[in-house]
Amino acid sequence: MTERTTRAHAEFESSQHAALNVDGGSLDANDVEASGSAADEFRIDLERIRFSSYFARLSDVTQVVPQSGVGPVMHNRLTHSLKVSAVARVIAANLAGAEARHRAFVRGEAREDDATGAIVAKLGGCDTVIAQSAAHAHDLGHPPFGHLGERVLDRVAREKLGLPEGFEGNAQSFRILVQLDTLGRDFPGLNLTAATRAATLKYPWTRAKWIGVSADDIPVSERPRGVGLDPATGAEKFSVYALDKASMDQALAAFPGIGEGRQTVECAVMDLADDIAYAVHDLDDFARAGVLQQAAVAAEFRTWLAGSREFADEATPSLEMRRRNPGASLELLWRRLHMKDDWIADRDAFIVAVQRVSDDLGESLLATPYDGGIDSERAMSGFTRRWIEHLRTSIVVEERPHIRSGHVRLDRQAWHEVMVLKFVHAHFVLERPELALPQRGMAKVITDLALGFDDWLSDPEDAPRAPRRIIEWAEEVTEESFRARGEHPELLLGDTSDAALRRQGRSRAILDYVSSLSDQQAIATHQTFIGA
Structure with a gap:
């Protein structure tokens, strides 16, 4: 076993409550110990996620736009997660193969070393099942209505519910895995291995980690991707809430070759697969x-390709004012990329990427309206097949990546192409005016x-009749907050008085509950609330 696998194996064997019932069978810690196989441990992780009710609910959670808005062909969070898992498996299998070739060379069984495999091995290896598990789990924390619901919950939490950490989908996913989900036993979470x-x-820090760090202190081009610019509220994206930080630290301790604030190899694979699936697969829906x-x-x-030089000379405020004019938004995209990612952004590569997407999407796929026939x-x-094959074979593995990158990333040209494909989503789908009305309703x-x-939980007479899960979660979070105040007060944000911690415990439980609803459950619950 590698050191990484040994650590995960030891952690798993030390658990006295690890069990999963599948089709009437039972696989517990003693079974795993008898098999002596880390692969079995990781497979159990994958099955626990697959059998989770949180995973099942993703079938009724919006991916990009609601299914009701454009017909039944749209992806949901479940189908998206399955496709991310498929792409991650292929990428991880290629890296695992490279690692195997390197190890064969080290053992003297091969004449040539594999440079990529050597890096992967030094970083702790790459397991295909772990990558799949991460892909299955990466969207578990998405609330009803996808990213829209995420933004609304975050704003309401910080502005109305007195919860400084707010709400973040990635942190909620991790919270589900380590705290909220249950196997019906007397421990929280799914009891997954450290590796999984x-x-x-994806963003291995808390929101508070970046509070007070302004762009003057660290420019955006030198910040990890997802941190953002606002020093007052901290990181825009983060993978753990303060109360779950200990579990993050414990998991990352199994990877001594991974630097602070860095993704593991399997995490980088999952993150890349998520980008690829989003950029390519969702376009199928929109075209259909x-x-x-x-x-x-x-x-x-x-328009942008024909006037690239002229656009380059135009002032940004002017472009912003006429962003709806053809070509202006593409130029603004280029400027954002160059501002944030000058380590890889290149105008010539961007031009080539725009040309390729234009040829393959605008001039080919969309040239004939989709009619449901065989040719369409x-x-x-x-x-889809061409782009997935192209992107998954455009992989770069680095031992010391740029701070805004990961150990596994796309090469320069493919990176620009994905940025342009994602622009198509944002500009031609998400910004459609006709989506504004239903989004305000959501x-x-x-x-x-x-x-x-x-309001319900604030009513001393009626609060006991609130959903039992909210009440129990509020009690648990409050107890954890009091304990953290005594042991690690630096983790807590804002007012830490008894009353404030009780208020925050209640608010976190409310967010846990609302975010666990599917789209239709949220609508039905809302109708019940207002007496419709």
């Missing part, structure tokens, strides 16, 4: 549903639910 838990930490219009896409790309389906599947549902439960 570490593989879910007629959301992407060839004329608008082609106009944006053609072949064109759609061909587009935001109201989430807001009303959070504030409604808060």
Whole structure:
């Protein structure tokens, strides 16, 4: 075993409560000890996630836009997670193969070393099942209505519910794995190995870690991806809440070759697979549903390509004012990329990427409207297959990556192409004016639910009749907060008086509950609340 696997194996064997019932069978810690195989441990992790009710609910959680908005062909968070898992498995298998070739060379069984495999081995290895587990788990914490619900819950939590840490989907996913989900035993979470838990930490820090660190202190181009610019509220994206930090530290301790604030190899694979699946697979939905219009896409790309030099000379405020004009938004995209990621951003590579996406999307896939026929389906599947194959074979592995990158990333040209593909989502789908009305309605549902439960729990006479899960979670979080105040007060934000910690415990429990609802459950619960 590698050192990483040994650590995970020892951690798993030390647990006295590890068990999973599948199809009437039982596999517990004694079974795993008898098998002596770390692979079995990681497989159990994957099955525990797959059998989780939190995983099942993703079938009714919005991926990019609601299914009701453009028809039944749209991805949801479950189908997205399964495709991320498929892409992650292929990438991880390639890296594991490279690692195996390196180890064969070290043993004298091969004449040539594998440079990529040597790096992977030094970083702790790459296990395909761990990468799949991370992919399955990466969206568990998404609340109803996807990223919209995430933003609303965060704002309500910080502005209305007195919870300085707010809400973050990645941190909620980790909280589900280590605290909220249950196997029906007397321990919290799913009792996953350190390796699997570490593989879910896309942003391995708390929100508070970056409070007070302004762009003057550390420029955006030198900050980890996801941190953001606001020193007052801390990191925009983070993978753990303060009360779950100990579990993060324990998991990352199994990876001595991974630097502080860095993703493990399997986590980097999952993160990359998420980007690829989002950039490519979701475009299928939009094209099939007629959301992407060839004329608008082609106009944006053609105009920018034809006037690239002129756009480069135009002042940013002018571009912002006419961002709806063809070509302006692409130029603004380039400037954001160059500002944030000058370590890899290159205008020539960006031009090539725009041309490639324009040719393959605007001039090919969308040239003929999708009609549901065999030719349309072949064109759609061909587009997806070409891009997935291209991107998964454009992988770079680095022992010492840039702070805004990971140990596993896309090469320069493919990175630009993914940025352009993601731009298509943002500009031609998410910014569609006709989505504004239903999105405001969804935001109201989430807001009303959070504030409604808060009002309910504030009623001393009626609070005991609130959903039992909220009451129990509030008690648990409050106890943990009091304990943290005594042992690690530096982890807590804002007021830490008894009353404030009780208030925060109640608020966190409300967020845990509301975010665990599916889209339809949220709508139905809201209707019940307002007496509809």
